[in-house]
């Protein structure tokens with residue numbers, strides 16, 4: 001069933017587990033990750049980023065695909081615009097039927113972050129679309145941003161941010177970074193930040209840049225209170241590496257069979273991450289009654305800023 005991140009993550013908070021949020025930019029990844037959630041009977045969040053939409057996966061094409069696949073399974077599946085930064089892209093995602101939107105204004109200072117996040121929340125909540133914000137800044141693995149503790153979330157700022165914006169999910173920075181780390185590097189996470197944030201709010205907490213963090217860090221992050229685990233690079237690279245291996249072993253691969261087998265690889269790696277998150281079997285917590293009512297025809301989303 002197609003739903004939003006609030007529906008999914010509120011249950012994760014209540015029952016102390018995390019949900020995998022995985023990127024999908026084509027049919028094979030979409031079927032692979034939703035197939036994994038179905039096999040594990042786990043709720044799932046699909047990530048689609050601004051750059052991915054611009055470069056390849058147009059929302060006009062992808063959203064109907066995700067919705068169709070989501071409605072073919074009993075497990076709750078949400079779709080979120082990942083790291084929405086530009087008003088035009090946020091409203092495009094909103095109009096295209098995303099059930100959830102992330103507004104990432106974490107590059108700005110706290111007050112500007114609040115102002116921009118609040119504006120998106122007001123637009124989205126009016127139509128039952130859930131919103132994730134980011135406090136602290138999750139940077140890039142390539143520049144080792146995860147080591148810069150000045151970018152980490154300050155737990156003492158969380159209450160003000162959450163109360164002022166009314167976000168449905170909060171991305172925090174505590175040592176991870178986006179993309180691929182140098183070979184052999186495993187990030188050190190500050191789990192105390194997760195625990196401190198958990199103490200002060202019931203808003204679900206999201207961990208971004210989890211690729212390359214390793215199984216132990218993921219399990220400890222879930223124990224500490226993380227409710228959403230974003231994974232892109234590890235799934236993409238697993239599919240790429242296996243594609244290379246499969247083609248080297250069989251250069252005359254039937255192309256359709258190759259695509260079907262790549263989908264199986266996406267399913268395999270996503271099932272692995274689901275098994276670390278504590279969400280296996282949790283689809284049973286969701287009744288097929290949800291409130292998502294996304295009728296954007298009656299709303300004026302305004303002009304760009």
Ligand SMILES: [Zn+2]
Nearest residue numbers: 178208209230
């Ligand atoms: Zn992210």
